Amino acid sequence: MSPRRPARRVPAALLLLVAGCGGGTTGEGSSTLTVLAASSLSETFGALEDIYEEERTAVDVRISYDSSATLAGQAVEGAPADVLATADEVTMRTATDGGVTATEPEPFATNTLVLVVPAGNPAGIETFADLENDDISYVTCAESAPCGVLAKTLLDANQIEAAPKSFEVDVKAVLTKVELDEADAGLVYETDAVASGERSETIEIPKAAEGITSYLIVTLKQSEDPSLAQEWVDLVLSEKGQRILGEAGFGSPP
Amino acid sequence: MRASTGRRTSPHQATADSAAGPAVGRAPLRLLLPALLGLGLLAFPLLSLLARTPWTTMPARLVEPKVLDALWLSLLTSTIAMGLCLVLGLPLAWVLARLSFPGRSFLRGLVTVPLVLPPVVAGVALLTAFGRNGVLGGPLREVGISIPFTTTAVVIAHTFVALPFFVISVEGALRATNQDYDVVAATLGADRWTIFRRVTLPLAFPGIVAGMVLGWARSLGEFGATITFAGNFPGTTQTMPLYVYEALQSDPDAALVLSVILLLVSILVLALLRERWLYSAVR
Numbered sequence A: 001m002s003p004r005r006p007a008r009r010v011p012a013a014l015l016l017l018v019a020g021c022g023g024g025t026t027g028e029g030s031s032t033l034t035v036l037a038a039s040s041l042s043e044t045f046g047a048l049e050d051i052y053e054e055e056r057t058a059v060d061v062r063i064s065y066d067s068s069a070t071l072a073g074q075a076v077e078g079a080p081a082d083v084l085a086t087a088d089e090v091t092m093r094t095a096t097d098g099g100v101t102a103t104e105p106e107p108f109a110t111n112t113l114v115l116v117v118p119a120g121n122p123a124g125i126e127t128f129a130d131l132e133n134d135d136i137s138y139v140t141c142a143e144s145a146p147c148g149v150l151a152k153t154l155l156d157a158n159q160i161e162a163a164p165k166s167f168e169v170d171v172k173a174v175l176t177k178v179e180l181d182e183a184d185a186g187l188v189y190e191t192d193a194v195a196s197g198e199r200s201e202t203i204e205i206p207k208a209a210e211g212i213t214s215y216l217i218v219t220l221k222q223s224e225d226p227s228l229a230q231e232w233v234d235l236v237l238s239e240k241g242q243r244i245l246g247e248a249g250f251g252s253p254p
Numbered sequence B: 001m002r003a004s005t006g007r008r009t010s011p012h013q014a015t016a017d018s019a020a021g022p023a024v025g026r027a028p029l030r031l032l033l034p035a036l037l038g039l040g041l042l043a044f045p046l047l048s049l050l051a052r053t054p055w056t057t058m059p060a061r062l063v064e065p066k067v068l069d070a071l072w073l074s075l076l077t078s079t080i081a082m083g084l085c086l087v088l089g090l091p092l093a094w095v096l097a098r099l100s101f102p103g104r105s106f107l108r109g110l111v112t113v114p115l116v117l118p119p120v121v122a123g124v125a126l127l128t129a130f131g132r133n134g135v136l137g138g139p140l141r142e143v144g145i146s147i148p149f150t151t152t153a154v155v156i157a158h159t160f161v162a163l164p165f166f167v168i169s170v171e172g173a174l175r176a177t178n179q180d181y182d183v184v185a186a187t188l189g190a191d192r193w194t195i196f197r198r199v200t201l202p203l204a205f206p207g208i209v210a211g212m213v214l215g216w217a218r219s220l221g222e223f224g225a226t227i228t229f230a231g232n233f234p235g236t237t238q239t240m241p242l243y244v245y246e247a248l249q250s251d252p253d254a255a256l257v258l259s260v261i262l263l264l265v266s267i268l269v270l271a272l273l274r275e276r277w278l279y280s281a282v283r
Helices: A004-022 A039-055 A068-076 A089-097 A128-132 A146-157 A171-179 A190-199 A226-237 A239-247 B011-020 B029-052 B055-062 B065-098 B104-116 B119-130 B137-142 B151-176 B179-187 B192-220 B224-229 B240-250 B252-282
Strands: A031-038 A059-066 A083-086 A106-118 A138-141 A166-168 A185-189 A200-203 A212-219
Touching (some): A039 A171, A059 A068, A083 A226, A106 A171, A138 A171, A146 A185, A212 A226, B029 B252, B055 B252, B119 B151, B151 B192, B192 B252
Parallel strands (some): A031 A059
């Protein structure tokens, strides 16, 4: 008889597992604010998270950083989140077209691309035009990401025809390849170059003004507490928020 | 295993017998129910994928150069990786299954580590080894060889993730084949190389083919290690999974169609292999 007992426990364990998968999203007592943010915002939103949680101790802010396109797609698919911040208008349109935005998207920062090279500039790159050199390997974002669209615009504007070695899925991946010196150069946001500090060196891109991207932020319909979500948006747009963004290298919204 | 069945049957026949025999009674519900749930968990997402795929656009996608490039590259790199698995993995599996030496279980553990490693971490590990500043990649760079961002890097990444699958399944197959035959062959004067070729290999052949199929499939679906180590460029390093991921960011419908194409091609190849190799091997 005894060998039968473990068998009976299996379905019970299964049920527990299923129940465990279902719950978890609802908080008990304290509430959670979930922000979906473009990966280029990781440093600034990290700082804003500390400020927000200081003011609202009962709220736990969780930020998911990814490429804007991925996040907008997740929001449309119903990801349990309160706020979406994208690095351009095109990806934000995915969310507005998908009908998941609760308010009108607001611009809160601008960004532009620079060329970064590994610390010490081992390949000896001096100008943006050096990318045309066959010995130089550089990487950019894929065109599915906002930074890839900008990179294409600026490469075209400067008549660079040499192709990159790789189209990375987001801007942090581009920066990593450069910091590790796997690529001689990469096109990243000015803010990423600032955050990278001494691990890389920056070279200005001519006609950079032709490739400026506007960051947009919006509250989502699936938010369980729209007032908390709005508070986050207000913090980003506030003087304090704007100062933090400015220090990180972002431009002011138009 | 031999003791319990009392006969020299292959594992395949043994399971077939017990499933068919009415003597052991009806299949218990507590086994059938979880089995059905498990099947559902596997089949449901795939069926949903098929249901949401815009099939009408498939012919047009199939002739897009970017899709053909990615598909060709995927098939090419996976097949080369499978070849490398065979050349490197079969001897490794044999060493683990047939030789006894101190540290063997440690070695076996080492082989399985990549199985539990997140593929992105595998990519980072490969960068630290073969990257331009890597332990081996650094000296290679001195002589003008750079591995990252090349098709070679894709093959290395694929082999790295597929090899453990191959070795584990082939080692299992080698262990399951009766070592008595090896001994008999040795008493008849065959040396170890001859035994390996003429006795061990033929007996373990179905397991080796299964290992190759498993490794090939794992390599075909490889994403994380490839994108981290080899980058993403159409024609040289952009395999189908990478292209699907990129498409997902801009055009989810395209990503669905591409996924289904990859799915159909892999099913087709596996079915052909099964027809040509597996059946004849088992017989």
